[in-house]
Amino acid sequence: MKKTFTINISGSIFHIDDDAYENLQRYLHMLNRHFGTAIEGQEILQDIEARISELFIEKTSNKVEVITNIMVEEVIARMGKPEDFLEAGDEDASTKTQPKGESADTEQKMRRRLYRDGDSRVLGGVCSGMGAYFNIDLVILRVIFVLAFFLSAGTAMIVYIVLWIAVPKAKTTAQRLEMKGKEATISNIEKSIKEEMNEVGESYNKFMNTPTNEKGQTRIERFGDVVTSVLRVFLRIVVLLFGAALIIGGIASLIAFVTSIAVGHSFMSGGPWDFGWDSDINMTGLLEHFVSPEAYTISLIAISVLVGIPILLILFIGTKLLFRYKTNNKLIGLGTFGLWLVALITLIVVSVSQVGNFGKQSSQTITQKVECTVCKTLYLETSDDLYESMIDDHISLDRMKIAVVNGKEKMLGHPRFSVEKSSTDEYLLLIKKRARGSSTEDAQNNVEQIEYNFSQKDSTMIFDPYYFLKENAKWREQEVTMTLKVPEGKSVYLGKKMADIIYDIENTENMWDGDMVGKTWIMTADGLALKKDTVPVQKQ
Amino acid sequence: MDLNNTKAQMRKGVLEYCILLVIEGKPLYASDIIEELSRSKMIVVEGTLYPLLTRLKNDGLLAYKWEESTQGPPRKYYELTEEGSYFLNEMGSSWDELVEAVRMIKEHK
Numbered sequence: 001m002k003k004t005f006t007i008n009i010s011g012s013i014f015h016i017d018d019d020a021y022e023n024l025q026r027y028l029h030m031l032n033r034h035f036g037t038a039i040e041g042q043e044i045l046q047d048i049e050a051r052i053s054e055l056f057i058e059k060t061s062n063k064v065e066v067i068t069n070i071m072v073e074e075v076i077a078r079m080g081k082p083e084d085f086l087e088a089g090d091e092d093a094s095t096k097t098q099p100k101g102e103s104a105d106t107e108q109k110m111r112r113r114l115y116r117d118g119d120s121r122v123l124g125g126v127c128s129g130m131g132a133y134f135n136i137d138l139v140i141l142r143v144i145f146v147l148a149f150f151l152s153a154g155t156a157m158i159v160y161i162v163l164w165i166a167v168p169k170a171k172t173t174a175q176r177l178e179m180k181g182k183e184a185t186i187s188n189i190e191k192s193i194k195e196e197m198n199e200v201g202e203s204y205n206k207f208m209n210t211p212t213n214e215k216g217q218t219r220i221e222r223f224g225d226v227v228t229s230v231l232r233v234f235l236r237i238v239v240l241l242f243g244a245a246l247i248i249g250g251i252a253s254l255i256a257f258v259t260s261i262a263v264g265h266s267f268m269s270g271g272p273w274d275f276g277w278d279s280d281i282n283m284t285g286l287l288e289h290f291v292s293p294e295a296y297t298i299s300l301i302a303i304s305v306l307v308g309i310p311i312l313l314i315l316f317i318g319t320k321l322l323f324r325y326k327t328n329n330k331l332i333g334l335g336t337f338g339l340w341l342v343a344l345i346t347l348i349v350v351s352v353s354q355v356g357n358f359g360k361q362s363s364q365t366i367t368q369k370v371e372c373t374v375c376k377t378l379y380l381e382t383s384d385d386l387y388e389s390m391i392d393d394h395i396s397l398d399r400m401k402i403a404v405v406n407g408k409e410k411m412l413g414h415p416r417f418s419v420e421k422s423s424t425d426e427y428l429l430l431i432k433k434r435a436r437g438s439s440t441e442d443a444q445n446n447v448e449q450i451e452y453n454f455s456q457k458d459s460t461m462i463f464d465p466y467y468f469l470k471e472n473a474k475w476r477e478q479e480v481t482m483t484l485k486v487p488e489g490k491s492v493y494l495g496k497k498m499a500d501i502i503y504d505i506e507n508t509e510n511m512w513d514g515d516m517v518g519k520t521w522i523m524t525a526d527g528l529a530l531k532k533d534t535v536p537v538q539k540q
Numbered sequence: 541m542d543l544n545n546t547k548a549q550m551r552k553g554v555l556e557y558c559i560l561l562v563i564e565g566k567p568l569y570a571s572d573i574i575e576e577l578s579r580s581k582m583i584v585v586e587g588t589l590y591p592l593l594t595r596l597k598n599d600g601l602l603a604y605k606w607e608e609s610t611q612g613p614p615r616k617y618y619e620l621t622e623e624g625s626y627f628l629n630e631m632g633s634s635w636d637e638l639v640e641a642v643r644m645i646k647e648h649k
Binding site for chain 1: 571584585587588590591593594595598613615616
């Protein structure tokens, strides 16, 4: 009793004995290696397979018969081995032949490769190919894929398409056999490493057993063998680890990127894949703040391509290192690179045009008399900071930050507050709002997007810790600077929370801004000086 | 000198000419060509033919079309292109010259 397989050669179905199957597999693999993976080689192989199929049909006609090893041997003898083709083959074929033990070499290289399986495909045959490669039931694999698709917000589809493009479809029988090669993956890797380990051992033994009286050269050669096989094992392990790392990293960044572009509220915040993009703010939202609407879509696409392609490339290299599939797609490679360059250029052009939006500067200064003629001391304080916890610390646009308030993004920044001597005998508050724009009018318009509030009650002034931009305003380096003019002989008290906004106030003590709060300061002829009886502070 | 190798070299040069000769006139598919060439002992193993056919096709001397077959999958039928016919003619006259030259040398001895 013999085990038989059912195989498909060039579209015809055959039943084949176990040993015959292995023999045929070896033969086709040998041909595959001889002709190479180029289109021409694959075409030759398909033709030869068609002929083999035809010969088998002749042999099995009339009655149902199983292909035996004898039949396979006959067919191989008739078709000839690659070295026999040489007899009348093309000249350059002579360079292709393997000098050393062909059969042993073939056997060793008969490992599983990843192909797309067109025979049992739903879409591109990626899942079915994977199933064959990992020896996993197709249904399970597809369910996993569909789950991954929903869990990763569609990223799995991108991975699928990359594999669809990158992994070759099993066309010839030799490739289909390779696809379902004998060994399972993990054990395959283990086995190949073990094999190479053995090689290391063998070459080491050889090295040790070489009699010392033999030529020194042999010893050196043997020693070289030991070193190269050690290196080979080491390299293979490194390559595998590297490939796995690339795949994991690639998928993680792809998910992060896709969610950042499309979803915004990523669920992955805080994970190891959080690459500095805070979950609350997505790329699209970020762009809205400083790119004019017409350039917005273009730059979004350009950024997607610019960032996306390298990520896909990482994925591709990773899978290639791990699964050892062959690729032959220069056109797609070049096209992708071209696309990437186009995106880069687009982004540069858009950026340059955006720089024009910052070309002109405009400012608006409001001088306000502080109505407190009887006051000897003006009490300054900042209102409570309600936004601190909502601010995204990762993104900072010059002086402005982005906060997420009730799910909406708001741009805000601390004003800068300074104290100077007044030339009159009144307190004066100067509020200067500044912005840039493509023209003076545009800049002026951008100035008007600034909202800033403060309030005064008797001798107490309460400042908002932030200025804001109105909704949908673009960031154009808007800033707010305040200067309080204090007449000589009058004082100001700086509340503790003023530390948020005071900026470089000159004083006779040369005290740092942060240390100036909580104290009363008097304007003297020399400048702002610390008022000695500072401690009991009470409102008048 | 290796006799087998020399024979192989000689046959190799003529084989492409023979393939074109066989195909001339009517479209043939690979197995027909093999039969013809095997009968005249031009090829020893069948695998030899396929790389040559593909190369001649890629060089533009041959073209093929798919035709349905009564048994099994569709077959590739090869035929000469215009360039192939021209090539065959040229090769034919040069072959005749060679044969004539060899004959003359043999007779003159």
